Amino acid sequence: MSGYQPPYTITTEILNQVAQISEAVGRLTTLTDRARTLRLRRINRIRTIRGSLAIEGNTLSEDQITAIFDGKRVIAPPREVQEVKNALTAYDRFHAWKPGSETDLLQAHEMLMAGLINEAGAYRSGGVGVMAGEQVIHMAPPAERVPKLMADLLTWLNATNVHPLITSSVFHYEFEFIHPFADGNGRMGRLWQSLILAEWHPLFADIPVESSVFEHQAEYYRAIEESTERSDSERFISFMLRMILETLTTSTPQVSPHVTPQVAELLVALKGEMGRATLQSGLALSDRKSFRERYLKPALADDLIEMTIPNKPNSRLQKYRLTEKGQAWLRENAGNSPKD
Structure with missing residues (x-):
């Protein structure tokens, strides 16, 4: 068994970040469980893929x-379509x-790079x-060292008892340092960090961290470079935790979606539990079909009411x-906390 230990320092800042993230995960779990519709998972999956591929130059x-x-069918460079x-x-x-x-x-x-590279x-x-x-x-280590380096890294990953937030970031950095593949190392490193995090908490399967990394792309590369210069991945760990x-704090719950004026009116009018006729009357609407199609169904589809x-x-x-998501939208957009 390999005794390999990646070089990294756990600072007070990193410990504080781990604590903040853990608290955020706890707060969001209930909301996310209720809001985890196929539509929301699809939106975040698309944001994840767009962010990760955009870092690699996909437009x-x-x-x-x-x-x-x-x-x-999309009119775009064939390679970029294949990447998606x-x-x-x-x-x-x-x-x-x-x-x-x-x-x-x-x-x-193999799946990520099929049809894009020979290896x-x-x-x-x-x-x-x-x-x-x-x-x-x-400059990555010589190719002949890659199998041993990756074996050591995976052995460490399977054996370590360090918090997954830190472990996943260390793995991500070490993976990029080794650069085990001819191409696709960045997207693989980000994918594998998400996989490690999702094993710790399923919430991370649907969180588009890659989108935030893309927005701070220069810092991402700088964190890799500084960690390499110091032979210590502390800078990269702190960056990824940030x-x-x-x-988690800006993208995950998606509790403030864009809603139509009709749905907004419905959310403001809905107090406690109300029947269809009472709601429709409160909105001064006479057309039942219009109420159902323009007000009720969109609000249900977006998980704003139940x-x-x-x-x-x-x-x-x-x-x-109102769902928790609907209540949150109302607080943020109407300045009105719903009453039971």
């Missing part, structure tokens, strides 16, 4: 990636992989460097109430 927008997700298709395939397999499995790691790379799913056979734009910021916390008898949607006793 496709979220709308274009959504179109590819829906099986539509590969990423969608890979992320569909996300929950089947184990972070400490070399077999799963190689399979994930998809295999460690590189030549030299590579970490690039920040046109600048080489790190990105995770930023994503039925009191969800297993009997047509019950004459059916009433509606």
